[in-house]
Amino acid sequence: MIRRHIAVLLAGAFVLAPVAPLTAQNTGRSISPTDKAQGTQAHPQLLAQFGGAYKGPQTTFVERVGKRVAVQSGLSNAGSDFTVTLLDSPVENAFAIPGGYIYVTRQLLALMTSEAELASVMGHEIGHVAARHAASRNTRATIGGLLARGVSLATKSDLATRLAGTGAQLYTLKYGRDQEYQADALGVRYITAAGYSPYASADILAALDESTGLTAQASGTARSAPTWASTHPNGADRVQRAEALAKATGKPEIATTQDTAFLRMLDGLPYGEGKEGRKVIRIVTVSARDTIDTLSQRMAVADGKRERFIVINGVPADEPLKPGTLVKLVVAA
Structure with missing residues (x-):
């Protein structure tokens, strides 16, 4: 909540536009054999390019939360249909690909302060898959682009240097602004259905915005855009939209105690x-x-x-x- 209030102050005067519809395309479908085959083929390549799967004790916790949220998406009612991976990467990152594959990095996990924030990040990424955003941009080309960015990061190429210089800490699939807003809305829907606070989405978005600012300062670059700079809408904009989505659920924002179980898990x-x-x-x-x-x-x-x-x-x-x-x-x- 503190993070969110800081980000809102940075936004200045702001008029909230109508939020994206909460309906994803084809959310009632099960994971198709084609999607599963593509995801299964891409999974080991993604692991190789993003540091591999982290093997620490936090993996079981992340997997449980990811599956709890994923079954709310309509892609499948079986948690076993989803593969949730904690990546051993020092970059704040999260993404999902068709076939039920969901990823979050240990560096992004370290930024979070609650299980609900973790659920929110994965809900957003699952929303992209449920709404078939990658399919609308050619799934194979999109996954290929993600792999290419992974190679650039691993080899310290000029692309990786430029991205780091702008403070862009998340290397994610590049979706349009409206698709990002829709994924935010779907993520709020999923985590609310899973029993988490819908306000966690705004909290983690504010944290990411602040973290990006620090990275930009440390690298000596001026920040012209927040975290997810090349792929996501303005950070303060999204924080306020996410807060509006949370209020629209009708759930009251209740001051909560620390999520000590989550913190000790870290x-x-x-x-x-x-x-x-x-x-x-x-x-x-x-x-x-x-x-x-x-x-x-x-x-x-x-x-x-x-x-x-x-x-x-x-x-x-x-x-x-x-x-x-x-x-x-x-x-x-």
Whole structure:
């Protein structure tokens, strides 16, 4: 919620346009043999290009949440029809392809503060598949483009350098603006049906926007567009639209306690690229003497320790930490 309010302030005056319809094309269909065959063929290639499947204890948690959301999409009622993969990648990324294959990177997982935020990200990506967005752009060509971007990232080519320079941290399938809005709407529908707070979508979108700003500052580039710069609409725009979608569900926004189970699950998760030594997420309990300044000084990041601490924990910069709550630190392993 704190993240979202920051992003809304950045937006300035804004008039909300009508949200995209909540109806996806062919959402009542099961996963077709053709889609399953294409996904099965592309899956090992995607694993090879995006760091492989992460093998840590967080994988079971991510798989459970992904399947819980996916069965709400109408693609299939069986969780076993979906393959959910936590990628061992230092890039904040998530995507899905036809055939029931859903992916999220460990770096994006590290940014989240709740299970509902994880559900929201995967709901959005599943929405693209349920609405047949890739099919409308030629599925084979789209998957090929994703693989090409993966190769560029792995080989540090000029394309990867340009993308990193703009602070674009998510390498996703390039959909049109209306398709992104529709996937946002479908994602909110899916997570609400799965029992999660619909407001989590706006929260994680705000977090991604803030994280992109920090990356742009660290790289010395001016940010002209938020995270998902080349593939997604303006971040603050999407945050407000997502909040409107959540309100439209009729579910009240209730102040919730920390998702301590989710945060403890993150403990030990690798963070970043590890060029300067392996780093991991550690979950610590705030003491009465702890402040944002004292805890952020323990962060094993080169620049912007305080700012990165605030973003990954979703805490307000001008309020004291509450003793007894949990926070994430990035530390040397």
